[in-house]
Amino acid sequence: MFQYKAKVERIVDGDTLWVDVDLGFFLRQKMHLRLWRVNTPEIRGIERPEGLRAKQYVADALPPGSTVVIKTYKIEKYGRFLADVYYLPGSDDNDQILAHGIHLNQELLDKGLATLAEDY
Template identity: 40%
Template sequence: MYEYKARVVDVYDADTITVDVDLGFNAWLRGVKVRLTGIDAPEVRGEERPDGLVSRDWLRAEILGQDIVMKTTKDGTGKGKYGRWLAELFRADGNIISINQELVTKGLASPASY
């Protein structure tokens, strides 16, 4: 497991975000697409759109523009089938509750294994 500090620069939907990753020593990896692992959120297009917008808007209000901590695991590439990094998210303030789990607890996403 690897842990990175990052700043959230975009929330596409409740399980896909874009971050700038702090690599330390004033080095950043910008525009990294991240898939929130262990959850499946409604899509913002198609039939799920109304629920998808509610889930996305909650996540935006919680983390957009904020610093977070990402915990990633490597599965050979560390990326899912769409080329996004897979990560569990935590607030940078030390809150030990997973943001991924919060989405599930609030009914904004479902648990998923893939």
């Protein structure tokens, strides 16, 4: 597991986002993330209304430019990094985010916007 500070670039759907990761030593990399062990409804097909609600919730919580701390685990079959995402509105300090922040993955589960995905 690796831990990084990142800036949110774009929300794809309720469990997928693009971030710009600070790798240290003035190195940055754009990463496609899939929330670890979380599955939100799809934004296409029969699940569309619920999927759009989950996406909007994440977009409201993490507008572009928001600072997050990510913990990455592995790359899944579509090339996305599986990650836990933590945020604290108004803060860009890693330590504060980790100590007092919100675990997005768990928040989506708690609010009924996602289900637990055991297949990772």
